[in-house]
Amino acid sequence: MTKDAEAVVDCPPAAADVASSHTANAEPAEDALEEVAIDDIIEEKKIDMPDVEVGGSNGDAVIAINKKDANANTANNDTSDSSIAAIAPSTEDQASTLSKWLLLYLTPLLKLGGTQILTASDVGPPSKCDRAHHCYSSVQEQWLKEVERTRLLNEKGRLLHEEKLAKIDGADFKSEKIGQYVPKVPSLAKVLWHAFGYWRIWYAILLYIISALLQFLPVLILNDLVRYFQMGSPDNFNALLFHPWGDVVGLFIFPLI
Structure with missing residues (x-):
């Protein structure tokens, strides 16, 4: 009976215990x-x-x-x-100075946008400076x-x-x-x-001042024309800033700049 007990005690561990020990070592x-x-x-x-x-x-x-x-x-x-x-260069890079000034290079894109939804491939690559x-x-x-x-x-x-x-x-x-x-x-x-910075920021400030003046000048010209028609004397230009025809030309040119 004692030998059987010793045999039971000395038996090798079960396969599940061996597998669990290998798993613990492998983790x-x-x-x-x-x-x-x-x-x-x-x-x-x-x-x-x-x-x-x-x-x-x-x-x-x-x-x-x-x-x-x-x-x-x-x-x-x-x-x-x-x-x-x-x-490939963008449409803005290929455009001429007049086209950039009047934004004519955007006309084909606007026509295409009126017929379908624009995608990134329709817009094309950005400009080199952007x-x-x-x-x-x-x-x-x-x-x-x-x-x-x-x-x-x-x-x-x-x-x-x-x-x-x-x-x-x-x-x-x-x-x-x-x-x-x-x-x-x-x-x-x-x-x-x-x-x-440096010259770029001063250049941007200068452009902002010019833009503000160009937006303010048409208001002065329109006020000048209203005063001309209120005077009732077509030959009296002394109270006006510009000649009436000069005001008309200015109202046509300044919004385009």
């Missing part, structure tokens, strides 16, 4: 494979932009530009340039310049801060008053200003 491996796969996907989806790191445990700025990534971006820009060149490639390349170029400018400013500021600390001869209250050096970070607002 970490599957989790590891899933983590590796997720990491690979994340690595593939990373945007190829220059690495800019600002910070540090001691508050110092560490600004590093990955030149290899910048060269890769340049190669990608060249490839995108060739792909953009392969796109494509995002030019905005991206200019912003990227100005961003690299801003990072380099900030790095130089931080180096000068750090040296000045160290000189101030050296002059106080280790006085604790003065060092606390000066505090730690706080590095500057690249300014995205300056990047956008340099990429799209």
